[in-house]
Amino acid sequence: MNTIPAIKVMMMPKDANPHGDIFGGVLLSYIDQAGAIYAQDIANECCVKNAKFVTVAMDKIEFHQPVKVGDILSLFGTTVKTGKSSITISVNAYTQDAFVTEGTLTFVAVDDEGKPRQVFNQPVDW
Numbered sequence: 548m549n550t551i552p553a554i555k556v557m558m559m560p561k562d563a564n565p566h567g568d569i570f571g572g573v574l575l576s577y578i579d580q581a582g583a584i585y586a587q588d589i590a591n592e593c594c595v596k597n598a599k600f601v602t603v604a605m606d607k608i609e610f611h612q613p614v615k616v617g618d619i620l621s622l623f624g625t626t627v628k629t630g631k632s633s634i635t636i637s638v639n640a641y642t643q644d645a646f647v648t649e650g651t652l653t654f655v656a657v658d659d660e661g662k663p664r665q666v667f668n669q670p671v672d673w
Contacts, residue, residue: 552621553581569614585624600654608650
């Protein structure tokens with residue numbers, strides 16, 4: 548697993564229900580952002596600088612523990628596989644106390660017209 552989080556964020560009251568639990572949709576948004584940042588970092592490191600990625604699939608999202616107001620959420624990405632224009636990423640989310648959420652996302656690199664573009668010349672294993 549990557550030891551540097553793609554993103555790290557403090558959970559705020561505006562993102563919670565009346566019981567102090569963070570809404571699942573808020574967590575999904577952070578998972579999507581972390582995956583996109585991770586995809587960008589991988590492309591920058593190996594292949595194409597500043598490639599634009601869009602989310603094409605979110606699969607198998609699992610909420611293991613509630614996330615509370617005041618928790619600091621750290622989200623980490625791991626490459627599952629790459630295609631010529633796509634990357635599938637596993638994103639794991641942790642609070643300071645627990646592994647809370649995980650999901651698998653697929654992103655596709657697109658050009659300025661929104662059409663898929665090649666970014667990876669070969670499978671990338673990280």
